[in-house]
Amino acid sequence: MKPDYSKYQDGLVPAIIQDFKTNKVLMMGFMNEAALAQTESSGKVTFYSRSKQRLWTKGEESGNFLLVKQVLLDCDHDTLLIKAEPQGPTCHTGADTCWSERNHTDDFLYYLQDIIDLxxxxxxxxxxVKQLFGKGINKIAQKVGEEATEVIIEAKDNNEELFLNEAADLLFHFIVLLRAKDVTLQDVTYVLQQRHSK
Known part of the structure; x- marks a missing residue:
């Protein structure tokens, strides 16, 4: 990958940072050749700071690093897209993004997952939810089993409303189980995507 740094007078190319899970744009900075090399070697997003006149790793003071997942170069070879995992708020104001957006997908299931975490x-x-987590993993897993059984029972009948309600209960408790195991819907989606790509 060879960005064309000569397209800009100061030799810096824009680098757009996107959350690799939610796809939200987190921030934008500038990179020179050294910043990109350090980003790729360290696994942490590093910019060239025009105000500090030096390389600057995002999070070097706050601890809110951006862990690199993928680096892409656009079709004109003059802009970078870096997909990263934020280790806290990205903006210096404490906001999730530099545009004060909440960093979650617009998919309701992911929003629900955030609510369950809260x-x-x-x-x-x-x-x-608090009580369920308090009862431990065995009770949560048992609840998922109970809800799955109820979905099967309702699937055999012709009452769509009851079936949908039981399906919603199962999905809700499944997300609770995922979070009890410290994994996310995004992790499951990633596995499915990997299977699909094969």
Missing amino acids: RRKSSDEKSY
Whole structure:
């Protein structure tokens, strides 16, 4: 990969940083040849800071690094797209992105996953999700099994409303189980994508 740094007077190419899971654009910076080389060798996004006049690794002060997953060069060879995993808020203001967007996909299931995570950490002992996590992995797995059985039973009948409600219960509890195992819907999706690509 050889960006054409000569297209810009200062020899710096724009580098757009995108969350590799949510596809949200996190920030934009500039890279010279040395910054790109350090980004690729360290696995952490490194820019050339025009204000500091030196290489600057995002997160070197805050700890909110951007871990590199993929580096792409556009068709004109003058702009980089870097897919990364953020280790905290990206913007210096504390926002998820430099455009103050929440860093989650617009897919409702991923939003629901975020809500489940919030309820898990909540101090509200009346929260159903909080109580379920409190009972441990065995109870959560048992609940998924119960919901799966109910889906099978409703699938044999012709009541679409009941079937959809049981399917929703199963999906909800399945996400809870994923989070109890410290994996995400994105992780499962990735496995499916890898299978599909074969």
